[in-house]
Amino acid sequence: MSIKFGLLALLERGAMYGYQLRAAFEESTGGTWPLNIGQVYTTLTRLERDGQVRSLPESDAGQRPYEITEAGRAELAMWFATPISRTDRPRDELAIKLALALTTPGVDVRAVVQTQRAATMRTLQEYTRLKAKSDASTDLPWRLVLDAMLFQAEAEMRWLDHCEASLVRHRPAPATTRPESAPATTQPAPAPSEEEARQR
Amino acid sequence: MNVLELRDVHRTHGTGDTAVHALRGLSLQVRPGELIAVMGPSGSGKSTLLNLAGGLDRPTRGEVRVEGRVLAELSHRGLAEARRRGIGYVFQAFNLLPSLTAVENVALPLELDGVSVRKARREALRSLADLELTHLADRFPDQMSGGQQQRVAIARALVGPRRLVLADEPTGALDSETGEAVLRLLRTRVDAGAAGVLVTHEARHAAWADRVIFLRDGVVVDSSGPLAQPEQLLAVPGAGA
Ligand SMILES: Nc1ncnc2c1ncn2[C@@H]1O[C@H](COP(=O)(O)OP(=O)(O)O)[C@@H](O)[C@H]1O
Ligand SMILES: [Mg+2]
Numbered sequence: 001m002s003i004k005f006g007l008l009a010l011l012e013r014g015a016m017y018g019y020q021l022r023a024a025f026e027e028s029t030g031g032t033w034p035l036n037i038g039q040v041y042t043t044l045t046r047l048e049r050d051g052q053v054r055s056l057p058e059s060d061a062g063q064r065p066y067e068i069t070e071a072g073r074a075e076l077a078m079w080f081a082t083p084i085s086r087t088d089r090p091r092d093e094l095a096i097k098l099a100l101a102l103t104t105p106g107v108d109v110r111a112v113v114q115t116q117r118a119a120t121m122r123t124l125q126e127y128t129r130l131k132a133k134s135d136a137s138t139d140l141p142w143r144l145v146l147d148a149m150l151f152q153a154e155a156e157m158r159w160l161d162h163c164e165a166s167l168v169r170h171r172p173a174p175a176t177t178r179p180e181s182a183p184a185t186t187q188p189a190p191a192p193s194e195e196e197a198r199q200r
Numbered sequence: 201m202n203v204l205e206l207r208d209v210h211r212t213h214g215t216g217d218t219a220v221h222a223l224r225g226l227s228l229q230v231r232p233g234e235l236i237a238v239m240g241p242s243g244s245g246k247s248t249l250l251n252l253a254g255g256l257d258r259p260t261r262g263e264v265r266v267e268g269r270v271l272a273e274l275s276h277r278g279l280a281e282a283r284r285r286g287i288g289y290v291f292q293a294f295n296l297l298p299s300l301t302a303v304e305n306v307a308l309p310l311e312l313d314g315v316s317v318r319k320a321r322r323e324a325l326r327s328l329a330d331l332e333l334t335h336l337a338d339r340f341p342d343q344m345s346g347g348q349q350q351r352v353a354i355a356r357a358l359v360g361p362r363r364l365v366l367a368d369e370p371t372g373a374l375d376s377e378t379g380e381a382v383l384r385l386l387r388t389r390v391d392a393g394a395a396g397v398l399v400t401h402e403a404r405h406a407a408w409a410d411r412v413i414f415l416r417d418g419v420v421v422d423s424s425g426p427l428a429q430p431e432q433l434l435a436v437p438g439a440g441a
Contacts, residue, residue, distance in 0.1 A: 132384070154404050158403070
């Protein structure tokens with residue numbers, strides 16, 4: 001995942017300056033992804049050039065906050081709405097994406113989970129089809145590779161189920177910063193009913 | 201023509217404040233040669249869907265058609281016959297008759313349908329052989345393990361010319377190898393022209409389907425068909441990361 005989307009998601013909570021962004025980014029990723037301030041500013045510069053963030057007047061303390069623009073918001077919504085492909089995925093991107101989705105105002109996390117689930121399911125279907133076509137007696141190495149990929153995709157499905165179940169149990173309080181600036185997501189998913197919550 | 205079609209099907213249990221909306225406007229079409237998997241959290245309406253498709257339950261609103269016929273419009277006898285001839289079920293509880301041997305259990309639906317005892321037995325043995333269960337043919341249910349009983353129940357669901365196979369967590373009591381063998385068999389049967397609906401919580405089993413639909417609170421929230429280009433997936437995940 002690029003730092004860009006992380007910063008956009010953080011700015012969706014409200015305007016922040018560089019050091020705040022760095023701290024919030026590291027907090028969101030559970031400290032697994034340390035950033036240096038140089039990376040933050042390079043990324044902000046690029047985002048500003050692309051019209052996705054805009055810099056605000058410097059504070060008295062000499063800090064320059066940035067805010068997200070409509071274009072940035074659209075870009076962020078697109079990221080949340082697009083499943084990550086298995087072919088070139090840094091393994092943690094999905095986890096980080098969901099963590100950010102949880103804390104970004106207006107993002108329907110269950111829709112993000114479901115989008116990913118359908119995509120991962122499609123992957124599983126294809127691997128299964130390839131395995132069904134292969135010959136058990138001559139293609140053993142190939143089948144083992146397919147199995148490895150099947151297990152990975154399957155584990156991801158389980159993890160997504162787990163995430164969704166946790167989301168139903170625990171609905172975070174709505175974010176207080178900028179509630180009006182909700183990026184569109186893929187589909188309107190209804191809030192879980194009480195009945196469903198009881199069944200889990 | 202669709203083997204199974206659900207049109208805007210609703211199923212509500214009870215009325216008023218205590219009403220439970222098990223299905224809320226579900227539409228689905230399954231063609232010959234097509235296997236559909238249904239996934240969703242507990243209570244999302246999966247079993248209700250299968251019961252309606254098999255004519256064991258009636259929709260509160262909407263229509264269920266099997267081979268073009270609206271199930272709710274069939275007479276009691278007509279429905280019983282349609283179920284016996286055309287529809288094979290595997291349920292969570294595999295309910296074999298305890299007084300019959302495995303082969304007799306498997307032959308039963310055919311015999312009830314007027315097939316001669318000898319022919320029914322021959323077909324039942326073939327169905328058992330498909331599942332590598334020939335050695336269990338003469339055992340009674342209480343002489344078999346749970347997994348063995350489950351496989352006999354599957355042999356029974358697949359015996360004879362079934363046009364529609366409905367399976368509710370059919371791999372529940374099976375180890376993963378056997379579970380996979382059952383899916384392979386289901387797939388083969390569907391490829392030969394039947395239509396299948398499989399309820400499962402195991403993603404790797406759902407992956408045998410042509411289409412996977414996701415239920416939540418009685419509605420379809422998503423579905424996943426096959427990708428156009430499987431080659432795209434051949435890179436080993438994580439390798440390029
Ligand atoms: N006979 C019934 N009476 C009342 N409620 C029912 C009945 N059958 C099912 N339900 C309810 O309908 C909903 C869907 O059930 P079901 O189809 O069995 O879900 P699943 O198979 O996905 O776990 C659940 O809330 C369940 O409690
Ligand atoms: Mg059920």
